[in-house]
Amino acid sequence: MLINEDIKLDYSDVLIRPKRSTMSSRGEVRLKRSHRFLWSKKKWTGIPIMSANMDTIGTPAMHKVLSKYKLITCPAKHHLKKNSNEFKTGHSNICWFGGIDDISKLSKANSGFIGLDVANGYTIKFVDSVKKLRDRCPDATIAAGNVVTADMTQELILAGADIVKVGIGPGSVCTTRIKTGIGYPQLSAVIECADAAHGLNAHIIADGGCTNSGDIVKAFAGGADFVMIGGMLAGHDECDGVLEDGVMKFYGMASESAMTRHSNHNDYRGTEGKTVEVEYRGKADDTIKDILSGIRSACTYVGANKLKDLSKCTTFVRVNNTHNTVFGNE
Numbered sequence: 001m002l003i004n005e006d007i008k009l010d011y012s013d014v015l016i017r018p019k020r021s022t023m024s025s026r027g028e029v030r031l032k033r034s035h036r037f038l039w040s041k042k043k044w045t046g047i048p049i050m051s052a053n054m055d056t057i058g059t060p061a062m063h064k065v066l067s068k069y070k071l072i073t074c075p076a077k078h079h080l081k082k083n084s085n086e087f088k089t090g091h092s093n094i095c096w097f098g099g100i101d102d103i104s105k106l107s108k109a110n111s112g113f114i115g116l117d118v119a120n121g122y123t124i125k126f127v128d129s130v131k132k133l134r135d136r137c138p139d140a141t142i143a144a145g146n147v148v149t150a151d152m153t154q155e156l157i158l159a160g161a162d163i164v165k166v167g168i169g170p171g172s173v174c175t176t177r178i179k180t181g182i183g184y185p186q187l188s189a190v191i192e193c194a195d196a197a198h199g200l201n202a203h204i205i206a207d208g209g210c211t212n213s214g215d216i217v218k219a220f221a222g223g224a225d226f227v228m229i230g231g232m233l234a235g236h237d238e239c240d241g242v243l244e245d246g247v248m249k250f251y252g253m254a255s256e257s258a259m260t261r262h263s264n265h266n267d268y269r270g271t272e273g274k275t276v277e278v279e280y281r282g283k284a285d286d287t288i289k290d291i292l293s294g295i296r297s298a299c300t301y302v303g304a305n306k307l308k309d310l311s312k313c314t315t316f317v318r319v320n321n322t323h324n325t326v327f328g329n330e
Contacts, residue, residue: 052230115143134160170209194223213294
């Protein structure tokens with residue numbers, strides 16, 4: 001048994017210190033980024049925010065809206081097996097995620113990205129599956145996860161992943177930390193995994209834990225190349241859900257709701273997710289505009305006229321402790 005006494009941080013543990021800026025308007029901020037990937041050698045340009053590949057939000061209707069803003073849609077996993085042709089447009093802004101048993105289907109997907117998505121990215125079987133997918137699809141841009149440490153980020157990259165998905169337990173409908181005691185504070189995971197990935201010219205996705213646009217800003221400021229959001233997109237017209245008494249259901253993919261829907265029960269697996277009710281929010285357009293506005297505003301506060309420069313301009317201030325500490329780029 002070991003105890004790591006280094007301070008680890010979640011998004012709620014920090015704020016970003018404002019700095020002098022020469023910009024006169026948030027309209028000057030450029031949110032589009034261009035990434036070239038290590039193994040596929042392909043280049044992608046867009047706004048690097050992704051919808052989570054969850055039942056209620058990874059829908060064709062959500063993809064239609066996200067595509068307008070050059071955001072990425074990760075369709076819900078069941079669409080890979082049944083309805084992939086419903087996502088007809090914007091293939092460069094689609095990331096199909098599947099499990100270890102879906103490699104054959106993923107290899108046939110017509111999209112900008114494909115990925116392997118499991119709750120525990122630390123198993124040898126998963127690493128071997130990443131290698132297998134890379135061998136099967138040598139020119140594909142591949143994402144893989146989830147992990148939260150630098151060493152495993154590097155191992156997945158060396159196995160063939162262009163992008164590593166980072167996050168264990170931070171999501172609003174994930175109960176992994178409660179059920180298992182396993183996890184890692186999300187901001188520290190992003191910072192450490194981004195550092196490891198960038199050292200190999202690869203990329204990461206910050207997956208989970210964002211409850212507002214400020215959290216998305218902190219993820220980008222911590223070095224994330226992409227940010228994946230789930231709960232922030234729940235409750236909209238574009239979601240797969242029934243509106244009752246002003247609320248819609250939103251659930252984790254390891255919840256009882258998901259297991260029942262996809263007949264995924266077995267004797268050795270319990271739930272590690274929950275079902276919640278979220279307020280009806282109308283059209284996703286308004287939420288997306290609000291998110292992008294918050295990111296632009298944050299960039300003006302620190303003098304970053306491009307999203308790419310945000311992490312270089314960031315100084316985090318710890319706020320959830322007795323003695324505030326400043327760290328970052330002065």
